[in-house]
Amino acid sequence: xxxxxxxxxxxxxxxxxxxxxxxxxxxxxxxxxxxxxxxxxxxxxxxxxxxxxxxxxxxxxxxxxxxxxxxxxxxxxxxxxxxxxxxxxxxxxxxxxxxxxxxxxxxxxxxxxxxxxxxxxxxxxxxxxxxxxxxxxxxxxxxxxxxxxxxxxxxxxxxxxxx
Numbered sequence: 008x009x010x011x012x013x014x015x016x017x018x019x020x021x022x023x024x025x026x027x028x029x030x031x032x033x034x035x036x037x038x039x040x041x042x043x044x045x046x047x048x049x050x051x052x053x054x055x056x057x058x059x060x061x062x063x064x065x066x067x068x069x070x071x072x073x074x075x076x077x078x079x080x081x082x083x084x085x086x087x088x089x090x091x092x093x094x095x096x097x098x099x100x101x102x103x104x105x106x107x108x109x110x111x112x113x114x115x116x117x118x119x120x121x122x123x124x125x126x127x128x129x130x131x132x133x134x135x136x137x138x139x140x141x142x143x144x145x146x147x148x149x150x151x152x153x154x155x156x157x158x159x160x161x162x163x164x165x166x167x168x169x170x
Contacts, residue, residue, distance in 0.1 A: 025085050031118040036159035038113050040125035042152035044136045045106040050144035055100060061139040065098045072096035072132030076113050076124040086123050091115050096132055109133050120160050126152060
């Protein structure tokens with residue numbers, strides 16, 4: 008197996024381990040991820056109009072996503088604790104679903120990437136939307152959580168190409 012295709016969190020004996028990033032160069036690293044919460048049109052209207060029983064769904068989900076990005080190393084066993092310099096979570100209405108689109112951008116200057124932090128932010132923001140609106144719509148679906156782009160680091164840039 009080539010160095011490029013080898014799983015970095017698995018050592019030569021097949022055991023999981025935390026990657027040593029001590030010798031890596033510090034670079035600016037950015038990752039952007041997205042996910043969607045599909046729901047009934049009337050549930051989307053409740054959220055949009057601020058009438059959900061638990062309060063401000065979008066504001067609370069945005070804050071939950073930011074907090075989650077900062078806690079990724081506590082949630083995913085082999086992630087490094089990172090000093091993030093920026094986390095932005097945007098939640099927008101998507102009437103074609105119908106539902107909400109969640110996008111997270113995470114940035115730092117460091118020795119390891121922030122893909123997991125961006126994906127964690129999106130996941131927790133989507134789960135928070137579900138939690139806050141489940142009384143109105145238990146059939147909501149969280150779908151298509153994925154990395155859109157990343158930059159910085161040895162592996163270079165990545166930008167998702169739509170098929």
